[in-house]
Amino acid sequence: MIDRTATQDEALRDITRSERIFTWEDVSYTVPTPQGPKQLLNNINGYVQPGVMVALMGASGSGKTTLLNTLSQRQTVGVVSGDMLVDGRVLGNDFQRSTGFVEQMDLHDETATIREALEFSALLRQSRDIPRKEKLDYVDKVIDLLELREVEDAIIMSLGVEQKKRLTIGVELAARPSLLLFLDEPTSGLDSQSAFSIVRFLKKLCAAGQAIICTIHQPSSELIQQFDRILALNPGGNVFYFGPVGENGSSVIKYFADRGVDCPPGKNVAEFILETAIKGGHRADGKKLNWNDEWRNSQEHAEVLQEIKRIKHERSQVEAPAVASQHEFAAPVLAQITELTRRMFVHQWRDPSYIYGKLFTAVIIGIFNGFTFWKLGDTIADMQNRMFTAFLIIIIPPTVLNAVLPKFYQNRALWEAREYPSRIYGWVAFCTAEIISEIPGSLISGVIYFVLWYFPTGLPYDAPAAGYVFLMTLLFFLFQSSWGQWICAFAPSFTVISNIVPFFLVMFSLFNGVVVPYAQLNVFWKYWVSL
Incomplete structure (x- = not known):
């Protein structure tokens, strides 16, 4: 067990680290319907830094996956507005190659082995300037990081649910995402132990310098503590909280307590957020709270906008890091x-x-x-x-x-x-x-x-x-x-x-x-x- 942990820690040190900051400002998304245009996201602001794991939360239909797909540039219909920038600069052609996207469903060639799937991703997604041997050596590090060394030659169709999820994450890591990692409900379909294992693994990636944005549905109190920040959505794609989780959810609890809604002792913070958004609340004068308006008019929201402004100004002054190529595909x-x-x-x-x-x-x-x-x-x-x-x-x-x-x-x-x-x-x-x-x-x-x-x-x-x-x-x-x-x-x-x-x-x-x-x-x- 000690040897396995030491091997994983060594592999973590070799994983490519994020060095750039991704910001989004006033992001809205509208799709056409027979009844007319329908807005799914409404003026969303936020940012993610290296070493930070952000949870996208909300009730079913609130727009978590829609926001994730929009930020990752995977929307194919509708109109997206707003600014999405990397270090204060517009996104380049290499954006999708610089990010990893872990689908909710584990989609693979089921007849391939774990090693073959990782090598396929590494050879075709890492920069064409990197030698083949170096790409394959990197795959070995990813296998150790995933703790899949003992089953690296197993056929994918024979894997368990957790192993498939680890492989799905590993396929994205093998591409060496230099910006950030998107994940769509990585704990979906897993038991509580497997879900905690996956989220702990993601936390280790963050500690190694990766930036992660992850949708998550009804997380346990143990899971939510692994995240650094929460972006909570109401139906209609409206943000009602974006900020740190805090120790034992202290930052979240304080935000709502300041507005007259206290979290019961021992209550799961994630459940508290969602229930509060649905039930609403009342001010001291008896007026009903609109959590969307509360957030837009809050000091915390103003601080987020100020931080985005600061990031854009400071990072845009720094010389942009050299990009291997602006080709749409890494491999010829x-x-x-x-x-x-x-x-x-x-x-x-x-x-x-x-x-x-x-x-x-x-x-x-x-x-x-x-x-x-x-x-x-x-x-x-x-x-x-x-x-x-x-x-x-x-x-x-x-x-x-x-x-x-x-x-x-x-x-x-x-x-x-x-x-x-x-x-x-x-x-x-x-x-x-x-x-x-x-x-x-x-x-x-x-x-x-x-x-x-x-x-x-x-x-x-x-x-x-x-x-x-x-x-x-x-x-x-x-x-x-x-x-x-x-x-x-x-x-x-x-x-x-x-x-x-x-x-x-x-x-x-x-x-x-x-x-x-x-x-x-x-x-x-x-x-x-x-x-």
């Missing part, structure tokens, strides 16, 4: 494609059901087609059968598409939810890696189908004819996989995909040159089918 496109393709091949190796399905389809349809039209001759009937046996290759695409589409869409969902917002790799790298990873399986399936179909049917054995059909068969198998990927890439949802695929299959059957020869097609169809 070729490196993104290489690492992502490797991950996809490993996924197929560890979960071969997808490849087995494609090979099984090629074997079964090849055998049935080849032996149904055994040794065709040269009669008129045999010539018709030759056309028909060639036509039957269209039986394969529906089966292959049923496998390709869910796989591509699942990978795209992971990219959209976590890996693109974190700027790990881009759309070009994703599509290229998907296409490359399909090539070996498609080629092997094409060879198997050709052998089992072509030779039993007695089609010409001479090299030019057989070679041409062999080439077309391979191209067909490559085409059907990439065709399915193309459909999935441009469709906005899986429901749309399910609706348009039958249309494409019908078009594919009608205009493949067998049902109606190309020479007999209407000029209109010739033009559009050729596109």
Whole structure:
């Protein structure tokens, strides 16, 4: 136990520290609705410094996650207003690469190991100027920090809930966030012991110099004491407290006590804040308290604004630290494609059901087609059968598409939810890696189908004819996989995909040159089918 603690402490000393201060001023967020614009955040002010852990609290629907997504620049709809600055300067293109974002859901490639997931993040998210060996050495430090050394080669799908949460945090740490770490309800779904373990771990990161902003829902009194500051929200995205927690919640208790609302002895401070905001309170003169207005008119709020002003003035005078690059992605496109393709091949190796399905389809349809039209001759009937046996290759695409589409869409969902917002790799790298990873399986399936179909049917054995059909068969198998990927890439949802695929299959059957020869097609169809 002592050795493990010593190893973790040593790893903490090597973790990249935050050196810059993030401030936000008058941040509002509005989204369009059928009833008109709806404001979800209302003029929110705050800041987070290195070594400080801020808890975003509030009742359900108060805007905790909305604020977290807004501050981390992850909102994709609506209008965001206000100033979000780093050291008094506007956010650069590298902001999302300089921060880590831990999702509430633990989204990973489930067939990867802990080490592989961390190395993937480190290689693609750390600066391209850092040598590969140094990135991999940093992964070892993160593994020790997470206390996952004993299970570093375990497959992610086999991990427990707490281990997955530690891995999710570790994936962000492996990227060396130089600014701060965002976390969306990291204790959600955990038992009390695991939740305390995770928050204590975050507290250690803060002590090592990390800045952390974290949403948390109904924390225990032990958990809330681990945070340095609280930003409390009411429904509508209104702040009613932003300040220090204090020892045993003393700062929070004092703020509300000064306004006539006392916290009962032994009461959980977090519960007290939320209950007070809901129930409200009354002044000495009997008037009902509006906690949103109380905060806006308070001395504490004025001090926050003054502190933000001071930070902006002082930090903007200091020369900005050198930034490795202003590229949207840390790694070049070729490196993104290489690492992502490797991950996809490993996924197929560890979960071969997808490849087995494609090979099984090629074997079964090849055998049935080849032996149904055994040794065709040269009669008129045999010539018709030759056309028909060639036509039957269209039986394969529906089966292959049923496998390709869910796989591509699942990978795209992971990219959209976590890996693109974190700027790990881009759309070009994703599509290229998907296409490359399909090539070996498609080629092997094409060879198997050709052998089992072509030779039993007695089609010409001479090299030019057989070679041409062999080439077309391979191209067909490559085409059907990439065709399915193309459909999935441009469709906005899986429901749309399910609706348009039958249309494409019908078009594919009608205009493949067998049902109606190309020479007999209407000029209109010739033009559009050729596109």
